[in-house]
Amino acid sequence: MKTQVNKQTLYETDFVLWLETTANLLKTRQLDQIDYDNLIEEIETTGRSERAALKSNLRVLLMHLLKWKYQPSMRSNSWRSTIREHRKRIQEAFKDSPSLQRTFDEGFEIAYQDGRELASDETDLVIDTFPDLCPFSVEQVLDSNYLPE
DSSP states (O other), rough: OOSSSOOHHHHHOOHHHHHHHHHHHHHHTTTGGGGHHHHHHHHHHHHHHHHHHHHHHHHHHHHHHHHHHHHGGGOOOOHHHHHHHHHHHHHHHHHHHHTHHHHHHHHHHHHHHHHHHHHHHOOOOGGGSOOOOOOSSSHHHOOOTOOOO
């Protein structure tokens, strides 16, 4: 199936149809018809999005672990649920893309600092309430049964 539609126009006007058309062109090896520039951009964007989502989930997880530890009187099922949900998201990301472990490891301390700031904002506790270095090990952060006391 050769597309008669201008590749750039299709990408800009109907993204889903562009995806379907591109997939079909790849399957049928009609490589001369591929919109390579946009395909490359989409592949690169997907990788960036996956890494950004992992970092975001880690920040939220660390923020809630800090809130749980340093504001025990405010603990709630909602906090517990958020901790569980973001752990699951991280584990699913690792399952789907094991190479994201490198992003996790490299970004852990930055994510902790961000989570520390977010925890301060959400709790009205001064940022110095939370230690400069993460009080949780990576194993604890990812352990589905771990909640700090």
